[in-house]
Amino acid sequence: MAVKEYIRERFFPHMWCPGCGHGIVLNGLVRAVEELAINKNELVIVSGIGCSSRISGYVDFHSLHTVHGRALAFATGVKLSKPKLNVIVPMGDGDALSIGGNHFIHAARRNINITALVMNNRTYGMTGGQYSPMSGVGVKATTAPYSTIDNAFDCVELARAAGASFVARTTVYHVNQLSELIKKAIVHDGFSVVEIFSQCPTYFGRKNKQGGAVDMLKIFKEKTVLIGSDKKKDNPALMERGIFVEKELPEYCKAYDEVIARARKA
Amino acid sequence: MAVKEYIRERFFPHMWCPGCGHGIVLNGLVRAVEELAINKNELVIVSGIGCSSRISGYVDFHSLHTVHGRALAFATGVKLSKPKLNVIVPMGDGDALSIGGNHFIHAARRNINITALVMNNRTYGMTGGQYSPMSGVGVKATTAPYSTIDNAFDCVELARAAGASFVARTTVYHVNQLSELIKKAIVHDGFSVVEIFSQCPTYFGRKNKQGGAVDMLKIFKEKTVLIGSDKKKDNPALMERGIFVEKELPEYCKAYDEVIARARKA
Amino acid sequence: MSKKKLKDHLINRDWCKGCGICVAMCPKDVLVLDGDEKAMASHPEKCIACRQCEKMCPDLAIEVITEDAHGKEE
Amino acid sequence: MSKKKLKDHLINRDWCKGCGICVAMCPKDVLVLDGDEKAMASHPEKCIACRQCEKMCPDLAIEVITEDAHGKEE
Amino acid sequence: MATTCFVQGNEACSLAAMYAGLDFFAGYPITPSTEIAETLSARLPEAGKKFIQMEDEIASMCAIIGASLTGSKVMTATSGPGFSLMQESLGYAVMAEIPCVIANVQRGGPSTGNPTHVSQGDVNQARWGTHGDHSIVTLTASNHQDVFNMTVEAFNIAETYRTPVILLFDEIVGHMREKLVIPEPGEIELVERLRTSVREGVNYHPYLPREDGRLPMSDFGGVHRYNVTGLYHDMWGFPTDKGELVDGLIHHLVKKIDYAADAIAHHVPYYLDDARTMLISYGSSARSALSVVEQLRRRGERIGLLELQTLWPFPVQLVRDYARDKEYVGVVEMNMGQLINSVKLAVDNPRRVYLINRVDGRLITDKDIKQTLRVIAGQGV
Amino acid sequence: MATTCFVQGNEACSLAAMYAGLDFFAGYPITPSTEIAETLSARLPEAGKKFIQMEDEIASMCAIIGASLTGSKVMTATSGPGFSLMQESLGYAVMAEIPCVIANVQRGGPSTGNPTHVSQGDVNQARWGTHGDHSIVTLTASNHQDVFNMTVEAFNIAETYRTPVILLFDEIVGHMREKLVIPEPGEIELVERLRTSVREGVNYHPYLPREDGRLPMSDFGGVHRYNVTGLYHDMWGFPTDKGELVDGLIHHLVKKIDYAADAIAHHVPYYLDDARTMLISYGSSARSALSVVEQLRRRGERIGLLELQTLWPFPVQLVRDYARDKEYVGVVEMNMGQLINSVKLAVDNPRRVYLINRVDGRLITDKDIKQTLRVIAGQGV
Amino acid sequence: MDSQKIVFTGSGGQGLITAAILLGEAAVLHEGLEAVQSQSYGAAARGGSTRSDVIISNRRINIPKAFQPGVLICLTQEAYNTYSSIIRPGGLLITDKRYVKVARKVDARQVELNLYQTVLERVGTPVVFNISVLGALIGMRPMVRKESVLQVLAERFPPSFAKSNTEALELGFELGCVCQDEI
Amino acid sequence: MDSQKIVFTGSGGQGLITAAILLGEAAVLHEGLEAVQSQSYGAAARGGSTRSDVIISNRRINIPKAFQPGVLICLTQEAYNTYSSIIRPGGLLITDKRYVKVARKVDARQVELNLYQTVLERVGTPVVFNISVLGALIGMRPMVRKESVLQVLAERFPPSFAKSNTEALELGFELGCVCQDEI
Ligand SMILES: Cc1ncc(C[n+]2csc(CCOP(=O)(O)OP(=O)(O)O)c2C)c(N)n1
Ligand SMILES: Cc1ncc(C[n+]2csc(CCOP(=O)(O)OP(=O)(O)O)c2C)c(N)n1
Ligand code: SF4
Numbered sequence A, B: 001m002a003v004k005e006y007i008r009e010r011f012f013p014h015m016w017c018p019g020c021g022h023g024i025v026l027n028g029l030v031r032a033v034e035e036l037a038i039n040k041n042e043l044v045i046v047s048g049i050g051c052s053s054r055i056s057g058y059v060d061f062h063s064l065h066t067v068h069g070r071a072l073a074f075a076t077g078v079k080l081s082k083p084k085l086n087v088i089v090p091m092g093d094g095d096a097l098s099i100g101g102n103h104f105i106h107a108a109r110r111n112i113n114i115t116a117l118v119m120n121n122r123t124y125g126m127t128g129g130q131y132s133p134m135s136g137v138g139v140k141a142t143t144a145p146y147s148t149i150d151n152a153f154d155c156v157e158l159a160r161a162a163g164a165s166f167v168a169r170t171t172v173y174h175v176n177q178l179s180e181l182i183k184k185a186i187v188h189d190g191f192s193v194v195e196i197f198s199q200c201p202t203y204f205g206r207k208n209k210q211g212g213a214v215d216m217l218k219i220f221k222e223k224t225v226l227i228g229s230d231k232k233k234d235n236p237a238l239m240e241r242g243i244f245v246e247k248e249l250p251e252y253c254k255a256y257d258e259v260i261a262r263a264r265k266a
Numbered sequence C, D: 001m002s003k004k005k006l007k008d009h010l011i012n013r014d015w016c017k018g019c020g021i022c023v024a025m026c027p028k029d030v031l032v033l034d035g036d037e038k039a040m041a042s043h044p045e046k047c048i049a050c051r052q053c054e055k056m057c058p059d060l061a062i063e064v065i066t067e068d069a070h071g072k073e074e
Numbered sequence E, F: 001m002a003t004t005c006f007v008q009g010n011e012a013c014s015l016a017a018m019y020a021g022l023d024f025f026a027g028y029p030i031t032p033s034t035e036i037a038e039t040l041s042a043r044l045p046e047a048g049k050k051f052i053q054m055e056d057e058i059a060s061m062c063a064i065i066g067a068s069l070t071g072s073k074v075m076t077a078t079s080g081p082g083f084s085l086m087q088e089s090l091g092y093a094v095m096a097e098i099p100c101v102i103a104n105v106q107r108g109g110p111s112t113g114n115p116t117h118v119s120q121g122d123v124n125q126a127r128w129g130t131h132g133d134h135s136i137v138t139l140t141a142s143n144h145q146d147v148f149n150m151t152v153e154a155f156n157i158a159e160t161y162r163t164p165v166i167l168l169f170d171e172i173v174g175h176m177r178e179k180l181v182i183p184e185p186g187e188i189e190l191v192e193r194l195r196t197s198v199r200e201g202v203n204y205h206p207y208l209p210r211e212d213g214r215l216p217m218s219d220f221g222g223v224h225r226y227n228v229t230g231l232y233h234d235m236w237g238f239p240t241d242k243g244e245l246v247d248g249l250i251h252h253l254v255k256k257i258d259y260a261a262d263a264i265a266h267h268v269p270y271y272l273d274d275a276r277t278m279l280i281s282y283g284s285s286a287r288s289a290l291s292v293v294e295q296l297r298r299r300g301e302r303i304g305l306l307e308l309q310t311l312w313p314f315p316v317q318l319v320r321d322y323a324r325d326k327e328y329v330g331v332v333e334m335n336m337g338q339l340i341n342s343v344k345l346a347v348d349n350p351r352r353v354y355l356i357n358r359v360d361g362r363l364i365t366d367k368d369i370k371q372t373l374r375v376i377a378g379q380g381v
Numbered sequence G, H: 001m002d003s004q005k006i007v008f009t010g011s012g013g014q015g016l017i018t019a020a021i022l023l024g025e026a027a028v029l030h031e032g033l034e035a036v037q038s039q040s041y042g043a044a045a046r047g048g049s050t051r052s053d054v055i056i057s058n059r060r061i062n063i064p065k066a067f068q069p070g071v072l073i074c075l076t077q078e079a080y081n082t083y084s085s086i087i088r089p090g091g092l093l094i095t096d097k098r099y100v101k102v103a104r105k106v107d108a109r110q111v112e113l114n115l116y117q118t119v120l121e122r123v124g125t126p127v128v129f130n131i132s133v134l135g136a137l138i139g140m141r142p143m144v145r146k147e148s149v150l151q152v153l154a155e156r157f158p159p160s161f162a163k164s165n166t167e168a169l170e171l172g173f174e175l176g177c178v179c180q181d182e183i
């Protein structure tokens, strides 16, 4: 399999639980990169801490496994310092949107050319299944024995409002869309966000009686539709998949070149 | 003046520069509180660090002057611990949306009944006029001698996307609207945000050749319109003033009462 | 509420910082800055008691004292 | 691209964790979990080489080897 | 009636917090402390009290400070990375004199380090982690009964001295299960917040110590509307940079804790009466040290253990006194040598103080300690 | 040609960073450090290099680490509150061995404290602020020429030892203006990053020290795709919790700095040859100390000053040697007594080490020092 | 009583940690003994291997880790391969045939149970396998009374589990007793 | 040369800090002297009062703050009231009539200038008031040469300011010299 060129086989089998959706994200990411045929030496993957964040160790790119929630800040340093590098930042929902929420909105605001993948399993997998800002109301978690009262963020809306110039959503059930969207996000010149619903059968699934990985994948199938689908009209609770924002806006590193130009003129 | 009952006269004249818009916010806030006739003992003002944040020392409420960017996190503790208190959180644009951006979106997400006032002067006044995430592109600042390349947040859109149930905007020129919106925000049962354009003649005004306080106020008048005004159609660059979001959503402290009820049943 | 009539401008000279906002924003040109750069009412008679000056003063230095038509202070 | 024909399923038994996703998601019921809870192709002849199993495997444990109509491996 | 249970150290800590009257917990999950949050998320609502999971540790620390000011007994729990993030607002609690309890269940550091393994690497960070001069109280324990007692004591000290108190446990104590006897209500005395007796309308000074050094508080929502700030402030809580007030406040903040050192020097002496060699240890390494002491005592060696439960303020006098007649002192800790510096500063003969440590993420064993003791002995002691 | 200028200490630091080859600065404004960011926001783009204002200090610290990995010389600047916030990612830089420079221009602490006044209250935080065992390099200076030299040295040390280096200045040094002579390029030797000579396809070990202890790096974007993590890791940078690797790494991290202590013990001795009394000081308080020494020397007193520029790793040997023949040592610092602990641990007779301090936000004066010296003398010294 | 040191090893889903806790709890709550239980955490534990140590004693237990356990239970081949060497010479090594092929070079008495299969057949569900292992353990080494474990089971689990739990414990206990006799 | 210690005090907008810096710069860059300049920061400085200290010497200057300045310049009444007591006994206290009413209890020679008014009249703009104060200072106490200050002014400001700056400096210098003569 040519995708194996992009992974570090010696660390397989990986540490994720059987049926963990994060493996499917890895699968999709590697296929996307392979199809884009990006030079591995020009690819940097930057992650934080979480089950999801362990993805950086499995791909044969330059890999930077940082601290919880701050991956985008590290990535900003990498990218602005050496703009020719492709920088991909996979994050857990807690990593990206709980502790890391500020870096998320600021990276979006700057529109710096980084690809952010939010691997949203609606829980803190790594620490054992606490609720996250993506759990939503009415969910059981080890820190919500009486079920949650916290609203969830809408990651797409948040990214849009903060200024991201590419925003998309899909699930690990929709593997073709998954790799397509990752490809588009990588190619897009600006800050791009792909929210990916991923299953944590070990904690979220078990606590919320959603069954095993296969059952959870089926929920992704049933509870989502393509943007603009008629089904959404009949059932507004369906979550849309696809590209929500795709626009051209000045990219941060390019804008910085102009600062240099202005400074040299001055 | 009855409003004097709500201020700590011994600290006047206050420390703000001549013509600083933050004083007008104070003026409007005090009038709003007076008109609502809230018991001062049930009012807590929580602020961070910045010129704006000094407002908490000037009002005769329970006042909590905290650390830079974290006022809403402190306020969340105050409110959830003692929900009967009215909690008002004035913040600078840097305080609220730069270092404090994460607490801002999370307080909005929880829809906890706190009134957030964003005193947006597009600069870090306290530290001497660096650019802020509200400066926008093309602005001069002490850390942007060649002018900024950073996009600004749209505070209203960000608050909306994060889940705030009351979101409004006005300026210190529009003093009647200012106190009206603050009143509505305080009365609203949920997280409410009022963004208030305020002038910093000392730094932003001077660096950007906007003239003195009076000139800057006139800009607020000229560059903004009421929501839905026809003028906006002719000139899309105009910023709208008014209430953007006002909806009923479960408030966090009330929802927490249900957690207690469920726990006691269990 | 009955119509208000101006009784007095209370200008706190210790608080006024001379920013000129009240002067510029008064619709009736009632106010000026004096030699010490403090606000003063040079034409109180023109005042319509709209309180714009009071509400816009960043230093809470102006109070517009009115009485209603019946002479009650407020 | 010419139509692909299945040549083989390469299933890495060291990597497979027996989650059953490939089994459930295969449109043609080609795959099963064996006694060791590892995926295996029990009906390779039914396979349409759609690669769904390969793409959905969280453990990157399946590779679908195809050859095009002309017998070239890929 | 006292109840016996078989629980993790983290649960013992949570149950003790409930016993002490915890009203409000804010936290963010992190190994190996998470069970504290998990246990309290179940217990607090049952008691009609508040649990909130915040967006991060910074917000957690801030939230408990806010809640404390309304009159609540408050707590958060974390581990190294989160503890690092809390340093700024921890300093705020020091400066504004806010009673609060912070549990740090240590993992291997620095950085993400060794999250699920034991270490005692945050001892000096607990003392010096926030910027600026300050003092701080830090308690620890080696077994669940003491985890319980020290947790209750942490709340008592926090309320008595209006100060943040750090509970510094380690992964082994936090995660292992052992017996805990929960005392009956009333069995351990609880210190309740001292509230001002100053009546409405009378000038209340939130930052003016009484004769006994305590500062009575007034809850937010009460009749006294004062100011709380992280800036240097006067006795009403309003900012000042006047030299004499700055000087007075920093001395007050440091001395109120340092002067209490003897009063709060919790410790357990084992076999020290006639000991020639003294081990000093704390947390789970004290268990191994005790094991060594008991083994060597059986062989007739005159060795004893001073188990410290109060790490900060360092019990200088206590350690100096115990060390006086000892031939040498071995400090057993699972770090590169942290508390040993304070021991050396305390004793008369610092050259006779030796480090006995292990830093590979595994519990230091009786064997490890005995081996180092042999090395020390070989050096002529 | 060397240029003379009249600048603030913060500007001197910025100019030195440019001289040292700074490529990337990320920061967040905070008094009294802001002029560093401001100066560099003008200078870096002129040189085609990068300046970014981040959303906070955490992000700033993270961004410079990321940038460093691409091969850039990097720096951030802050003061106490921001320094506290940086502690977590500072520990990451220690663990992952990332060359970077962090300037902390101290203000009065704790908390927001006394933002525009002088203090040296972060000395021990610089050493122990992040969680977990580690070592760290911290330099300081008392005048602008030394600010310049120590800043260049900070970059050199960061590159030599693959470590974060802290520049710990104080408000007075940061804000005052005085003469600075900017040396010509080449006048001060610069250490450039040691890059691996291992070629593409050959196994490169980013975390395997060479014989001389240095670890050659490979830039992100280069031919070696390795891993960087804050977890304990093997010589390729991949996570491990194996005991022997954990033990080896923590010893490496601590020892590489501690062993360098003598080599990087920057200091200036003043009148120490025949001195009976030794003052030890650093930063702006060393100026006052020097003034006292000069005054008392004129009166014939045998007093001298050891000005330290390297605070961490503490120059134990140096201080011990200088202290040996002294009657007593006075440590002059603007805090409640921080570096003095290390002095006491270093010297043979810690009971003869006295604190001479001032903590009200004002510069300690010659008068203050002389007065305390009289008190000490009155104690029978 | 001398200290008893028992180490349970196997994989995540086997319920070994629960078994270890139940054992400690029975000792502490119903026998007046001291006990400490600890377990492995971390990435290794995520879907992978598990280890849990229990020490039971009538005196204070200082060191909470069982470095040379008298009893070692290995319920996966991997666990067996990794841990079999830590057993105290002459100790007792328990495995289940379903999971482990034993090698003959361990200096310990090795008992190969056929518990999994038996539980499946006689109780009808494998979820109580861990309880039956616990039964076998106390059958072989009477460190706590069966009644104490039954009591803990009753306190910890909802009544609907009572029957199968009891059956599993009894079944394991019987098998254990048999093995003990064989010794 | 003995150390000269000068303290400038007044309010935010008066340009005192600039004057202090210019003085130090002239000494360092064009006279080969040592100089240190420092200033007050913080909330107090926000629109409020300012203080800037300059010390000039031909030797190393250790202590950078002027505790008992030989020259004190007070350009607001508040500054005068606050700071007049810090002057070295017998020192020189400079004020401007426009801003300050002096009291006669200071142990120093007090010179009341009428500079503001003169500058306004002769140069036509008050923005260079600070430069004229600097001129007066070096007129009264020749700590640096006028030429050095002129050179610094030329280096620091765009040519468009040259004329008014020079005029202001000269004007202050003259007035200063007159006062010196009067001493
Ligand atoms: C500062 C800090 N706080 C907390 C943690 C503990 N922690 C590690 S991962 C994680 C959350 C993981 O959740 P998510 O980001 O959603 O990733 P997942 O494991 O679900 O893929 C937490 C809270 C940490 N490592 N550092
Ligand atoms: C952790 C931390 N970082 C930085 C600072 C310095 N600081 C104080 S206020 C401020 C920004 C002020 O800007 P804003 O919030 O917009 O308020 P303004 O002064 O403009 O009203 C900064 C950066 C600080 N006090 N603490
Ligand atoms: S705990 Fe959840 S998120 Fe983590 S590896 Fe297991 S299934 Fe995946």
Ligand code: SF4
Pocket: B015, B016, B017, B019, B020, B021, B022, B051, B052, B121, B125, B126, B199, B200, B201, B202, B203, H046
């Ligand atoms: S600096 Fe700006 S924001 Fe601050 S008080 Fe002055 S005018 Fe207001």
Ligand code: SF4
Pocket: B019, C011, C015, C016, C017, C018, C019, C020, C021, C022, C023, C038, C039, C056, C057, C058, C059, C060, C061, C062
């Ligand atoms: S607005 Fe207020 S401060 Fe400004 S000039 Fe008028 S009275 Fe004075």
Ligand code: SF4
Pocket: C025, C026, C027, C028, C029, C030, C031, C046, C047, C048, C049, C050, C051, C052, C053, C054, C064
């Ligand atoms: S009340 Fe209105 S009219 Fe009267 S002075 Fe004020 S602004 Fe002018």
Ligand code: SF4
Pocket: A019, D011, D015, D016, D017, D018, D019, D020, D021, D022, D023, D038, D039, D056, D057, D058, D059, D060, D061, D062
């Ligand atoms: S999807 Fe992969 S891991 Fe799961 S059963 Fe199939 S091959 Fe095995």
Ligand code: SF4
Pocket: D025, D026, D027, D028, D029, D030, D031, D046, D047, D048, D049, D050, D051, D052, D053, D054, D064
């Ligand atoms: S390729 Fe398609 S048809 Fe063939 S086994 Fe895989 S999923 Fe089934």
Ligand SMILES: [Mg+2]
Pocket: A092, A093, A094, A119, A120, A121, A122, A123, A124, A125, A132
């Ligand atoms: Mg998650």
Ligand SMILES: [Mg+2]
Pocket: B092, B093, B094, B119, B120, B121, B122, B123, B124, B125, B132
């Ligand atoms: Mg602002």
